[in-house]
Amino acid sequence: MGAGEPVLEARGVTRVLSGAIPVTLVEGIDLSIGRGEFAAITGPSGSGKSSLLYLLGLLDTPTSGSVLVEGEDTSRLTPADLARVRLEKLGFVFQFHFLLPEFTALDNVLIPMRKLARLSDREMRTRAQSLLVQLDLGDHARKRPDQLSGGQRQRVAIARALANEPRVVLADEPTGNLDSRNAQLVFDTFRDLAHRTGTTVVTVTHDEHLAAQTDRRVLLVDGKLVGSTEAAHPA
Numbered sequence: 001m002g003a004g005e006p007v008l009e010a011r012g013v014t015r016v017l018s019g020a021i022p023v024t025l026v027e028g029i030d031l032s033i034g035r036g037e038f039a040a041i042t043g044p045s046g047s048g049k050s051s052l053l054y055l056l057g058l059l060d061t062p063t064s065g066s067v068l069v070e071g072e073d074t075s076r077l078t079p080a081d082l083a084r085v086r087l088e089k090l091g092f093v094f095q096f097h098f099l100l101p102e103f104t105a106l107d108n109v110l111i112p113m114r115k116l117a118r119l120s121d122r123e124m125r126t127r128a129q130s131l132l133v134q135l136d137l138g139d140h141a142r143k144r145p146d147q148l149s150g151g152q153r154q155r156v157a158i159a160r161a162l163a164n165e166p167r168v169v170l171a172d173e174p175t176g177n178l179d180s181r182n183a184q185l186v187f188d189t190f191r192d193l194a195h196r197t198g199t200t201v202v203t204v205t206h207d208e209h210l211a212a213q214t215d216r217r218v219l220l221v222d223g224k225l226v227g228s229t230e231a232a233h234p235a
């Protein structure tokens with residue numbers, strides 16, 4: 001499947017941290033990621049991968065340049081509007097799962113749905129349960145995070161990221177704490193999500209073997225985009 005229309009774009013994105021000695025996190029990034037595309041942001045440690053992901057996810061704001069989500073320039077949005085776009089259109093997965101420890105898996109998945117408040121309680125529960133089933137967690141809905149394995153916890157975090165049917169899932173080293181089998185499962189889930197449902201997935205990874213399984217590798221060095229290669233497309 002070729003990449004569809006642009007869903008997430010960076011235009012000349014630069015982020016400088018001000019201070020006695022200013023730090024440039026990323027500089028002049030131009031990037032366009034299409035619908036249903038599974039992309040990896042790669043590069044050496046400290047090259048700006050997480051910084052770029054945070055900017056693309058509207059969790060940080062460029063010093064200059066802009067990020068567009070489904071063609072909408074987000075640079076003039078208020079913090080409240082940015083939060084709304086994140087809630088409605090973006091889903092996040094981090095290296096650490098950040099599940100609420102006192103909540104069950106199901107209740108953790110319900111959190112973004114309750115914030116959006118678009119469905120009835122019954123609809124939300126049905127959808128949350130169905131997401132857990134899709135992620136092979138159907139029997140674990142009532143367990144708390146400490147009753148689940150690391151791989152299961154990360155899959156609950158993915159279910160939570162998908163709660164509001166986001167256009168884009170952004171993941172920052174989502175396999176950093178997983179063994180290779182569970183890491184592969186996460187990447188299989190992402191690829192399936194992108195290619196089957198048209199959800200765009202952008203993940204930071206330093207794992208070459210996993211990056212090679214994506215549709216596109218975006219390579220950063222010293223905060224600059226030095227290459228964007230179409231990978232041999234997985235079947």
Ligand SMILES: Nc1ncnc2c1ncn2[C@@H]1O[C@H](COP(=O)(O)OP(=O)(O)OP(=O)(O)O)[C@@H](O)[C@H]1O
Nearest residue numbers: 017023024025044045046047048049050051052206
């Ligand atoms: N708040 C900050 N203050 C000062 N320097 C920072 C800050 N955040 C990031 N940096 C620096 O900016 C650069 C880019 O950081 P970033 O975390 O984006 O890189 P990365 O490629 O994700 O690294 P890693 O693979 O090690 O996680 C690094 O040199 C980092 O030390």
